Amino acid sequence: MRIVRTVLAVALILGVALASSAQAAQFNWQQFKGTQLRVLLNKHPWQAGIEPYLKDFEGLTGIKLITEVYPEDQFRAKTLVELTSGASSIDVFMSMPAQEGLKYMRAGWLQPIDEFLKDRSLTSPDYNWNDFLLKTREAMTVEGKLVGPPIQVENVALIYRKDVFQKYNVKVPTTLDELEAAAKALNGKPMTDDGQPGFGIVNRGKRAAATSMFAGMLHAMGGTWLTPAREPAINSEEAIKAFDMWGRLLRLYGPPGSENNHWYEASSIFSQGKAAMYTDANSLWVVIEDPEKSKVRGKVGYTLFPRGPKGHYGSTVAVWGLAMPKTSKNQKAAWLFMQWATNKDQVMKVQSEKGVLGCRESVWNDPKGRAKVPADLAESLKEGSKVGTPFWNPPVVAVAEVRDAVGAAIVTSIQGGDVRAAANKAAADMKRIMAETEKK
Numbered sequence: 001m002r003i004v005r006t007v008l009a010v011a012l013i014l015g016v017a018l019a020s021s022a023q024a025a026q027f028n029w030q031q032f033k034g035t036q037l038r039v040l041l042n043k044h045p046w047q048a049g050i051e052p053y054l055k056d057f058e059g060l061t062g063i064k065l066i067t068e069v070y071p072e073d074q075f076r077a078k079t080l081v082e083l084t085s086g087a088s089s090i091d092v093f094m095s096m097p098a099q100e101g102l103k104y105m106r107a108g109w110l111q112p113i114d115e116f117l118k119d120r121s122l123t124s125p126d127y128n129w130n131d132f133l134l135k136t137r138e139a140m141t142v143e144g145k146l147v148g149p150p151i152q153v154e155n156v157a158l159i160y161r162k163d164v165f166q167k168y169n170v171k172v173p174t175t176l177d178e179l180e181a182a183a184k185a186l187n188g189k190p191m192t193d194d195g196q197p198g199f200g201i202v203n204r205g206k207r208a209a210a211t212s213m214f215a216g217m218l219h220a221m222g223g224t225w226l227t228p229a230r231e232p233a234i235n236s237e238e239a240i241k242a243f244d245m246w247g248r249l250l251r252l253y254g255p256p257g258s259e260n261n262h263w264y265e266a267s268s269i270f271s272q273g274k275a276a277m278y279t280d281a282n283s284l285w286v287v288i289e290d291p292e293k294s295k296v297r298g299k300v301g302y303t304l305f306p307r308g309p310k311g312h313y314g315s316t317v318a319v320w321g322l323a324m325p326k327t328s329k330n331q332k333a334a335w336l337f338m339q340w341a342t343n344k345d346q347v348m349k350v351q352s353e354k355g356v357l358g359c360r361e362s363v364w365n366d367p368k369g370r371a372k373v374p375a376d377l378a379e380s381l382k383e384g385s386k387v388g389t390p391f392w393n394p395p396v397v398a399v400a401e402v403r404d405a406v407g408a409a410i411v412t413s414i415q416g417g418d419v420r421a422a423a424n425k426a427a428a429d430m431k432r433i434m435a436e437t438e439k440k
Contacts, residue, residue: 220314247413
């Protein structure tokens with residue numbers, strides 16, 4: 001009887017799969033044939049990975065793509081100028097909602113895709129929205145509206161020298177207390193073949209640039225950017241502890257001049273074998289494992305950002321995605337492109353060929369999807385993208401200005417100044433900036 005039930009269950013599963021495949025095959029990809037779409041892309045690993053396949057989309061749909069690729073600063077400036085004009089001809093653009101989503105949404109520039117996603121005539125049955133990692137879906141949601149699909153994810157993570165930890169018999173940290181203990185124990189220990197002493201830890205310390213990684217410390221301590229009433233919470237006791245620890249780690253166990261280090265400087269120090277630990281975006285693994293430049297390739301471990309004293313997770317979920325402007329005259333065709341670019345097949349190609357950290361769970365569960373990525377990074381990214389927070393940036397309209405205010409407190413802490421006073425000033429500056437930019 002059990003065998004019969006098993007056979008029936010398998011038959012049912014196969015039947016559902018075949019029905020789904022048949023429905024997908026009947027989906028009308030040609031319904032907007034003859035349309036032309038203007039797509040703005042940031043120069044980025046995902047962009048480089050998807051570009052060779054854009055002709056496939058044109059062949060499948062009969063839609064002509066006009067793609068423009070710009071370096072990030074130029075890309076952001078051009079997108080902002082065009083959207084501000086109210087007469088942009090952009091149909092699809094890459095977007096990082098935690099950076100500009102609230103500003104763009106409140107300005108009325110973004111077209112939510114919720115209704116497109118629900119429309120069976122516009123969304124292929126095999127698209128499977130729930131296959132995207134949960135927190136990446138949340139990261140693409142702004143004030144309750146879904147602004148597009150995610151294309152790449154990264155977490156703030158603990159990156160560490162496996163060989164150094166093993167050599168000196170130090171436990172890999174899972175808590176903030178253990179992180180500081182490890183930094184202290186390893187600081188000054190030889191970490192390279194020439195026997196030169198290294199640093200216990202390296203992190204970003206350069207004002208605004210440090211805030212997105214400091215977010216891991218803030219959330220692990222139980223802090224947050226804003227209260228539920230949208231008042232600054234950056235001078236709460238939890239936030240002050242986070243500022244204090246970030247600065248103390250770099251001041252006591254990090255490189256001199258840490259307040260000048262952006263990701264490039266910090267990752268260079270680590271990849272040259274001069275530090276035991278580094279907390280930054282796990283997408284930097286391609287830099288750290290660069291066969292031509294890195295001295296630590298094959299010696300590095302990747303794990304979740306350590307948890308705080310009350311068990312809070314510090315992992316953040318930073319996502320690039322695709323969005324469309326309200327001014328697009330081809331919104332339904334634009335949704336077909338967004339959907340095609342993020343279907344399982346495209347995510348598999350970009351991730352397996354270029355090592356881009358994609359957002360589909362099924363691709364991460366497939367050995368082919370994990371082939372280019374270190375195994376512990378793959379596992380920790382899946383976990384971090386379930387338990388982490390999408391609020392790696394302050395959820396405000398004036399993100400850049402608030403980051404700079406918070407960054408000033410980070411620098412003060414690194415330099416050994418009055419952390420509480422610096423946090424209070426950051427909160428006051430944040431309140432003023434929000435009052436000036438979020439008037440209703």
